[in-house]
Amino acid sequence: MKLPGQDAIARQADEHLVTRRVRLPRRVVERPVRQVGKRLALALLVLVATVLIVYADREGYRDSSDGSVDFLDAAYYATVTLSTTGYGDITPVSDAARLTNILIITPLRVLFLIILVGTTLEVLTERTREEWRLNRWRSTLRDHTVVVGFGTKGRSALQTVCATGLKKQQVVVVDPSAKVVDAATADGYAGVIGDATRSEVLKRAEVERARQIIVATQRDDTAVLVTLTARQLNRGAKIVAAVREEENAPLLRQSGADAVITSASAAGRLLGLSVLSPAAGMVLEDLIQQGSGLDIVERPVTKAEVGRGPRETDDLVVSVVRGHRVLGYDDPSVDALQLTDRLITIVRATPVTQVTPHARPLPTD
Template identity: 85%
Template sequence: MKLPRQDTIARQPDEHLVTHRVLLPRKIVEHPIRQVAKRLSMALVVLVATAAIVYADRDGYKDNNGDGVDLLDAFYYATVTLSTTGYGDITPAGDAARLVNILVVTPLRVLFLIILVGTTLEALTERTREEWRLNRWRSTLRDHTVVIGFGTKGRSAIRTVCATGLKKDQVVVVDPSSKVIDAAAAEGYAGIIGDATRSDVLRRAEVHKARQIIVATQRDDTAVLVTLTARQLNRGAKIVAAVREEENAPLLKQSGADAVITSASAAGRLLGLSVLSPAAGMVMEDLIQQGSGLDIVERPVIKAEVGKTPRETDDLVVSVIRGHRVLGYDDPDVGKLELTDRLITIVRATPGTQIAPDMRPLPRD
């Protein structure tokens, strides 16, 4: 397979404008224009309230013109007072007016300034707050899962892994599209915008501290380069990659992938099986869909099962994992189950329940 140049892989129109951007999940807030409109409305209410208070006690105020205080003068006084301009042409002369200024108008002035200055302060502190969140996130992130590509395969992989109890804050998504990362952040995942074939992008995802890496890119050549780069940065992480063509699977394994899922051939085999036996195709589709019907999971051998054969267990055992070997349930080498073995079994899924941490669903195609 001929690999294209690295700078032409997985390129999106907006990639060079937002490369290396880190987007952490955050609570949904109001649109900025709506926030400003709300603050201006509050400021207007304070202004009108102050003007009404002054106009209600207009006889207690003195105007330098000597013609008394009307409604326009009340709004004028409220404006220059709340904005702390204070020209001094209209002043409270009566004791009641002065007392109202002390107890009512002054607190309203402080509230008015807080409303107007609040927007500016929020804009100034937003960058500092985001930097603090990002630094704290980097310092606490370890043993996490990195997902390269947030398409159909990447989303399904994340949901399957999270079904075992993995928290969303332990998942980092890497994708060159800003819209895709926005969607990932909206679902509660941290996101990195950039080309995952570049080592500096993967470092921002803290790949060197990750426990497992899922490569779910759209192209096989991209998956090869991503796997090579990820394996160079992290020698101990478990890397699972998906490819479209089966002929590229050996190349992925040579690049450092621990497991390779061939999506095109798997879909083709399922189509062929459904043609030969629609019922068998339905059963396989049921096994593929996590959380409904039948699920295929990996679990440890319990003490009560030690010394038994796979057929004597309560669950339907498909394979036995012994060391680094995967043995069929009827393999003569299995013999009796050992405490260090792990079983691949088919169980009945219960909707709404979470898979136990020691029971891992197998990767879906």
């Protein structure tokens, strides 16, 4: 039984969840409180300097109340002068005092106003600048990579694809935790706070225009819902998802995932292989760690390789992709390579393997 007003509270919570702002990476700057503190300190320094200047030349000023100017009168005159109030009860009467007002106090007044007005304008224009950056980011974002979940799996996946040349500006991280998104933006990625099972949140990540989507959530049921939502919004994107339990992999494929990585089973198989052969485990670990030792990449067949066998190429070919089939290098049907084939090869890693239309790394987890 629902309590009165419970639906309204739930709707407000949902709206708050999906309307949180997109966070873009920015250069490291001072904290706002520290910036304001510095400006206030500078304004106070200007005020103190003006008080001392007036007090040093107090004989050149006249107070309409008693005729003389003491330190309190100097502080009062400096305050009303810098704030452009100017009551006129204390006035410079000597030529030296008037010249000091023209050459020193007036520039100090301008500096004082610039400090105060500049601080106010910066606060007022901060939101406008953020909106401008966000609109510019949305208008230029195309064929990017969306990563749902910035845990261990999500970070490792991003490290792998970025090691092959993917720019951080082409990555958007989606996570329900504000702290996690802050960590992502600190690393140079754009971030969206929210539940990725909601289409509104994925739309904020511009998932409709994404080229590939990596689903690395903590729960398998969440991964299924995210994959379903992402596939509805983008029919052509490549979706790679991770699940903990192998029995949930078929459900993810039915939801629209192009590739499913079973993290628990994959880790278990690597552990077993390392027990049987530590060297083989080290080689496999090296292969899935992009950018060091050996890399496994996918590339097209060159014209010079057409008609040859997989073993006759310069690279170490382990599989041939023909259409939607992945064939072994020793499969009888791939005696002669075709121009439309793609080769899965093992190559020596370079410092940065650039991602081009002709060669791309295989998705690993």
